[in-house]
Amino acid sequence: MHATAELLIDGRWMPASQGLEVPSLDPANGSQIGCFSAATRADAEAAISAARRAFEKPTWAQSPRLRQNVMNEWASRLEHKAEALAQLLTQENGKVIAQSRGELMGAISEIRYYAGLARHIPGHVLEVEPGVFSTMLKEPAGVAGIIVPWNAPVILLIRSITPALAAGCTCVVKPAPQSALITAAVIRELADVTGLPPGVVNLVSEQGHDVAQLLTSSPEVDVVSFTGSNLTGQRIMAAAAPTMKKLSLELGGKSCCLVFEDADIDHIAPQLAAAATVISGQQCTAARRVLVHASRYEAMKKALASALAAIKVAPGNTPGAQMGPLIDLSTTELVQRRIEQAMDDADEVILRGQRLGGNLRLGGFVSPTLVAHRDASASFVQEEIFGPLVVLEKFETETEAVARANHTEFGLSASVWTEQxxxxxRIARALRNGTVWINDHNKLCAEAETGGYRRSGLGRLHGFDALIDFTEIKHIYQNVGVLEPPKG
Structure with a gap:
């Protein structure tokens, strides 16, 4: 029996208005694992209208205790079904099961974090003159469109929808077609929570772009939160401009790892290999450039090549698997072409990755590639290639290391490896990145804001400041006068 992901509109699960269902495929072998209802523009309009009606009632927007209770119950329901959901995530997305389990646990933690914040979104009051008070009230922004990518569909849904719900917004969720099943399964656990008003959360999957385009252009949508590519982010900004929407955009990255001469190369090379191949290299913060001090370059070259070659590539549920397939065959072909071009253009190919055949031939399995290159302006050094490609570079001084790392249009994340x-x-402060890890990589948590400098996005996700994108500040002015002391 295949799973079917329907639409959720105004508290009711339903098929798409035109009845279209699209197959959902396992990226490890191309087999069908279910299908999802493909929404039309009319379905999206109905979902937006339901979210607007729910927002205009005080039940949700002005009830922080209700919001907290609903979110905590949602977390508990997900916790109860975490293993089944992790298995579905691996089946639909391809990532190894350990990563899927970690993603579910991180999502549950994030829900509980924002459930706690729901009852503490403080404003402030100023007495600007005697008896004259200015109150700054933080209010929910309105209807939020949540556009979810496929690479980490659970945590990337949760980190957008939970600050929106905590703030009192209502939501329309649009998942990626490659991960519609897991998104619907997670949303179902929220929809089944007693006390959630109809229309607060809506889900509309699609095969094309009509729903996303409506979310970004409709005057009835107040906020759009999107994680994905720079090109799509630019299109969203352009589409949202006429209605002046609030935007939360986490876009591309080209994370640099700066390794200094005092670093323990044998210890950190496996960590860098894991950071480069997380979700098969399909993570915006994945380690893509390794900049190493010239005195340790040869040692890193050998150790990193060995660590990457040792990565076990297999279906996500295979015992010991460290890297699964890319998301689908069309993506695999595109990424492999770009990696092959990088190998052609690089100064040196240290580890030649390839498309894997045999019993893996039906899936998008690609082994890691490591190249060395001097010119930091080369296209494969600058552009985000969403797969297991690592570029090795060398530097002589701290100044050169920072200059090379900052020579990019991105600014999402980086890491610094040193015992000093x-x-x-000093290096972390000089790097133009939204997140810098010290002697670690890819560590994200609910409490700490994440986002990018430059073309890596707008706003922040995670942490208290994620609420900013889903709230408005209202100034309420009142002259109440003063109580004069009695005369005499």
């Missing part, structure tokens, strides 16, 4: 605490902070 002062140097670590």
């Amino acid at each position: 605490g002062a140097r670590a902070w």
Whole structure:
């Protein structure tokens, strides 16, 4: 029996208005695992209208205790079904099961974090003159369109929808077609929570772009939160401009790992290999450039090549698997072409990755590639290639290391590897990135804001400041006068 993901509109699960269902495929072998209802523009309009009606009632927007209770119950329901959901995530997305389990646990933690914040979104009051008060009230922004990518569909849904719900917004969720089943399964656990008003959360899957285009252009949508490519982010900004929407955009990255001469190469090379191949290299913060001090370059070259070659590529549920397939065959072909071009253009190919055949021939399985290159302006050094490609570079000084790392249009994340605490902070401060890890990589948590400088996005996700994109500040002015002391 295949799973079917229907639409959720105004509290009711339903098929798409035109009845279209699209197959959902396992990226490991191309087999059908279910299908999802493909919404039309009319379905999206109905979902937006339902979210607007729910927002205009005070039941949700002005009831922080209700919001907290609903979100905590949602987290508990997900916790109860975490293993089944992790298995579905691996089946639909391809990532190894350990990563799927970690993603579910991170999502549950994030829901509980924002459930706690739902009852503490404080404003402030100023007495600007005697008896004259200015109150700054934080209010929910309105209807939020949540456009979810396929690479980490659970946590990337949760980190957008939970601050929106905590703030009092209502939502329309549009998942990626490659991960519609897991998104619907997670949303179903929320929809079944007693006390959630109809229309607060709506789900509309699609095969094309009509729903996403409506979310970004409709005057009835107040906020759009999107994680994905720079090109799509630019299109969203352009479409949202006429209605002046609030935007939360986490876009591409080309994360640099700066390795200094005092680093333990044998210890950190496996960590860098894991950071480069997380979700098969399909993560915006994945380690893509390794900049190493010239005195340790040869040691890193050998150790990193060995660590990447040792990565076990297999279906996500295979015992010991460290890297699964890319999301689908069309993506695999595109990424493989770009990796092959990088190998053609690089100064040196240290580890030649390839499309894997045999019993893996039906899936998008690609082994890791490591190249070395001097010119930091080369296209494959600059552009985000969403797969297991690592570029090795060398530097002589701290100044050169920072200059090379900052020579990019991105600014999402980086890591610094050194035993000198002062140097670590000095370099971290100089890097133009929204997140810098010291002697670690890819560590994200609910409490700490994440986002990018430059073309890596707008706004922040995670942490208290994620609420900013889903709230408005209202100034309420009142002259109440003063109580004069009695005369005499």
